[in-house]
Amino acid sequence: xxSTAHSSRTASLAQLAQRVSSxxxxxxxxxxxxxxxPINLCKEFIDAIRGSFSLLVTLIAIPMIxxxxxxxxxxxxxxxxxxxxxxxxxxWSTRYYKLDQExxxxxxxxxxxxxxxxxxxxxxxxxxxxRPYMRPFGVMSITISAAGVDADIALHAVxxxxxxxxxxxxxxxxxxxxxxxxxxxxxxxxxxxTARQAVGALVYPGLQSSQHGHRVFVASMRDIVLFAITNxxxxxxxxxxxxxxDNIEHIVPSQWASQASKTIETTxxxxxxxxxxxxxxxIIVVGFCSxxxxxxxxxxxxxxxxxxxxxLVKGALTRATSTVSVKRIQAVAIxxxxxxxxxxxxxxxxxxxxxxxxxxxxxxxxxxxxxxxPVIQERRVDEILQRIIPEWHVRYQDRSDFKHTGRGLTRxxxxxxxxxxxxxxxxxVILAVVTWYEGDWHTIYDEFVVVLxxxxxxxxxxxxxxxxxxxxxxxxxxxxxxxxxxxxRTFSGKFMTIVTRRSRIQSVxxxxxxxxxxxxxxxxxxxxxxxxxxxxxxxxHALSLQDTDTLMKWVIR
Amino acid sequence: MSSSTPHLFxxxxxxxxxxxxxxxxxxxxxxxTEHSAAPGTPTHAQEQVxxxxxxxxxxxxxxxxxxxxxxxxxxxxxxALALIVLGVICGVLWYQHWLLPWGIIPVCVVAVLLLIGAxxxxxxxxxxxxxxAYAIDEHNIWMRDGWFIRETQIVPFNRVQHLSxxxxxxxxxxxxxxxxxxxxxxxxxxxxxQETQANQVVDTVNExxxxxxxxx
Numbered sequence: 001x002x003s004t005a006h007s008s009r010t011a012s013l014a015q016l017a018q019r020v021s022s023x024x025x026x027x028x029x030x031x032x033x034x035x036x037x038p039i040n041l042c043k044e045f046i047d048a049i050r051g052s053f054s055l056l057v058t059l060i061a062i063p064m065i066x067x068x069x070x071x072x073x074x075x076x077x078x079x080x081x082x083x084x085x086x087x088x089x090x091x092w093s094t095r096y097y098k099l100d101q102e103x104x105x106x107x108x109x110x111x112x113x114x115x116x117x118x119x120x121x122x123x124x125x126x127x128x129x130x131r132p133y134m135r136p137f138g139v140m141s142i143t144i145s146a147a148g149v150d151a152d153i154a155l156h157a158v159x160x161x162x163x164x165x166x167x168x169x170x171x172x173x174x175x176x177x178x179x180x181x182x183x184x185x186x187x188x189x190x191x192x193x194t195a196r197q198a199v200g201a202l203v204y205p206g207l208q209s210s211q212h213g214h215r216v217f218v219a220s221m222r223d224i225v226l227f228a229i230t231n232x233x234x235x236x237x238x239x240x241x242x243x244x245x246d247n248i249e250h251i252v253p254s255q256w257a258s259q260a261s262k263t264i265e266t267t268x269x270x271x272x273x274x275x276x277x278x279x280x281x282x283i284i285v286v287g288f289c290s291x292x293x294x295x296x297x298x299x300x301x302x303x304x305x306x307x308x309x310x311x312l313v314k315g316a317l318t319r320a321t322s323t324v325s326v327k328r329i330q331a332v333a334i335x336x337x338x339x340x341x342x343x344x345x346x347x348x349x350x351x352x353x354x355x356x357x358x359x360x361x362x363x364x365x366x367x368x369x370x371x372x373x374p375v376i377q378e379r380r381v382d383e384i385l386q387r388i389i390p391e392w393h394v395r396y397q398d399r400s401d402f403k404h405t406g407r408g409l410t411r412x413x414x415x416x417x418x419x420x421x422x423x424x425x426x427x428x429v430i431l432a433v434v435t436w437y438e439g440d441w442h443t444i445y446d447e448f449v450v451v452l453x454x455x456x457x458x459x460x461x462x463x464x465x466x467x468x469x470x471x472x473x474x475x476x477x478x479x480x481x482x483x484x485x486x487x488x489r490t491f492s493g494k495f496m497t498i499v500t501r502r503s504r505i506q507s508v509x510x511x512x513x514x515x516x517x518x519x520x521x522x523x524x525x526x527x528x529x530x531x532x533x534x535x536x537x538x539x540x541h542a543l544s545l546q547d548t549d550t551l552m553k554w555v556i557r
Numbered sequence: 558m559s560s561s562t563p564h565l566f567x568x569x570x571x572x573x574x575x576x577x578x579x580x581x582x583x584x585x586x587x588x589x590t591e592h593s594a595a596p597g598t599p600t601h602a603q604e605q606v607x608x609x610x611x612x613x614x615x616x617x618x619x620x621x622x623x624x625x626x627x628x629x630x631x632x633x634x635x636x637a638l639a640l641i642v643l644g645v646i647c648g649v650l651w652y653q654h655w656l657l658p659w660g661i662i663p664v665c666v667v668a669v670l671l672l673i674g675a676x677x678x679x680x681x682x683x684x685x686x687x688x689x690a691y692a693i694d695e696h697n698i699w700m701r702d703g704w705f706i707r708e709t710q711i712v713p714f715n716r717v718q719h720l721s722x723x724x725x726x727x728x729x730x731x732x733x734x735x736x737x738x739x740x741x742x743x744x745x746x747x748x749x750x751q752e753t754q755a756n757q758v759v760d761t762v763n764e765x766x767x768x769x770x771x772x773x
Contacts, residue, residue: 434659506742508711517707528742556697556711 028162033096033107037139040157043131044088049080052087056080097155099162101169104144106153116153118146120166121173124328124352125370128163128321142166145352167323174308174325216387219301219314219374227375228294229287230339237286298374303388310350310388312370324370328352330529331500332392333369333536334381341495346381348373350389351500351529351536369536393483394499402487405543406476412522412542413473414466421462428458468493469541476540480554488538498536504529505538508555510548521545527555615699617690623731624689624749628682630727636675643667691747696769698738698762700745714769716740720759724752738762 014029028034060076095108107115127143134140139157144166146152155162267274299316312322331351340346349369376384378396385394406413471491479487484502489495505527512523525548527538540547647664650656656664685704692699698717701709718741722734734755736747750758 503715506712506716506740507745510709511703512707512709514705514707552711556713 028097028099028159028165031098031100033098035096036092036155037134037137037157037159038092039134039137039139041088041092042133043141043156044091045084048084048087048091052080052083055083097158099165104153104166106155118144118153120169122146123166123170124325126163126167126170126323128160128323130315130319130321132317163321170325171307171309174327214305215302216305217303217373217384219298223375224294224298224301225291226343226345227298228291230337230343230345230375231290231294232337232339234286234290237290238282241282241286301374303372305388310372312372322370324350324352326389326391329389329392330504331498331536332372332385332389332394334394334396334497334499336378336495338494340375344378345375346378347371347375348381348385392499393481393485395481395487396497399479401479401481402477402489403479403547404474404477405540405547406473409522409542409544410470410473412520413469417462417465417469421459421466424458424462471495472541476543478538478540478551480550486538486554490539496536498529498538500529500538502555505555508552510552512545523548525551527551615692615694617692617699617701619690620686620747620749621731621733621751621754622686623733625682625686627727627731627733627749628685629678632678632682633675636671636678639671640668643671689748693758693762693765695765698745700747702748710745712738712740712745714762714765717762717766720762722755722759 056077060073090110091108094110095106098105098107101120103117103119105115105117107113123144123146125145127145129141129143131141134157137157138160140160140163141154141156142158142163144153144155296316296318298314301314302312304311304313308326310324310326312320312324314320329350329352333349333351334346335349336346348371350372351369372388373384381396382394382398385392385396468491475489475491475495477489481487481499486500486502486505488498488500490498507528509526510523511525516522521544522542523545524542525538525540529536529538643664647656650660681704685702688704688707689702691701696713698712698714699709700712701707718739721737721739723737724734728735728749731749732752733749734752736750736755736758738745738747747758
């Protein structure tokens, strides 16, 4: 019986392999365990080297500080490479994958063995990354996402045909499931056939000319450049750069450091004009780097819609493809950082039902969300989203039904951070006074001076907290839309608009302090969306109990 | 707004009273809700009908009274451990001559706060008990808790992933079980039910979850 079932499954896989064989090798179709392509050793080696970079710094720093002979530096670097290579070999040689009719399985491990499986019907999203060094071998990296935290499976250097087969199987299973739920019609059969044809052409990013789906969005060069220059991480990069330069004197020989310091003093720090020019130059260099990085990441970004699937293709050197099922979308989030608010730009993400807490799938998704549009003008959001996901009826511009729940309740938003600010200020003053009266600042109380300086950063933090709460009180609100949908807006360091369906809300939690139950009748309300990260939860810090009742009534039907 | 919403447990006569004017009923019931948390209100062994939203009347069920003993024991054990840790830290600091003269002040403040906390445990537990309850209606599980910050949670059946029960040594001693309701986004707990009642609740909720999925 088992052998009959196995042979039928193998035959079915073989049929599948035949359909996708024109795209590359199909040796995975025998239903047995397979290793990934040996080029995966490169990926594993790069990951291992990157993961142990801190070890390298330690290995280099110790001989330099301890004044060991120069050849120890070479030994340290050699050791680092050897550890990376051994790690890569072990990881590659012990990891296997298997595809059968029901599921994709992965196994591996040396001391702690593991075996993970994802049933085909449970796949939420498929991400494919085509790295330049894998391209000549016809292999790519695939990430298969299922519902749940840490439920993803990542496979590197597997045949392109495997991705295509997975996509085909997923669509077929989904269509069969839909057919079971509804009555089978010829239209559905036709749509399945269309989907099959479309997948046949769509999945491989390098062959876009023959795509059958329709392209719904293309990011222009202007969009990408705007994304780069309004990226707040430029500021973070500048701070990191400053920190690195500040600490470099501890790493390089002292002669080099003093020579570089003298050069800077004589050229840049000469007068006010040169200082300003120096800072401007630094900003331009960092901005240019940001543009290059953005182009590498987002160049030729396209969104394709095909049946139930949205396919995202992007990247200059590394071409990445991500397929998202519209049915699995939990919410649509439109966000604006302060800088992008000034330029009327925003980013659109879709929230999926899964994320991997360990692995940052850097290509498309970040902790359960997929970037649908990296940057777009505010006025175009409704039009483009109507083309990409018409099922969601997103109306970002229309705010006629929107109720601002936080306006008039600013004191409830700001009271707690204000009290904390005052308490911290008092503590800081007491600490300073005690330290002062204990005398001798520069001997036994040096640590206190450091603590005081560090603690002096808090007024800025408190101010930022107050600004955030104030903006939240002006922004927070909701609109109940047709088709059981809700639009929610808030400010949590960036302006965020979330559109979701009632069915995606997992629970409702209302909190009311006892002294407000009868007096002011103000409480807070939280409505988490499935497996979303914390900034994509619907949360009202303060709203009237009448509004909480309205929302609770809406959720519990 | 239907008053004929089926309930898991038989309603008391008071709860079965039907009112024609729903708004008046809601106002009346809301007053009961908001006063029900007053310390000393004997809520065990009797059911209250209260409303948490204007749309639906909810049949709140109090937890078994034995949970008060468990909460008291938990809190007292916690305070005792905190006092012991504080004492050990102070002893070490004093022995090593690291305890500065003015450092005794915060230590005394913490110790006094812990003692006040330990003394007020019975009152706080009774207060918390008067508000803590759960309810199961046609489509949702309701839970409410908190003595200082009142928290009301609603989990619709079709979002429930699975249910589980657990029993620590303190709960076991009182023949109680904690029931956990898991959704895709977190866990919601009914702090304690009698063992048989917990099994009954799990079975009933499982049945309702299956039914709600079939309806979808």
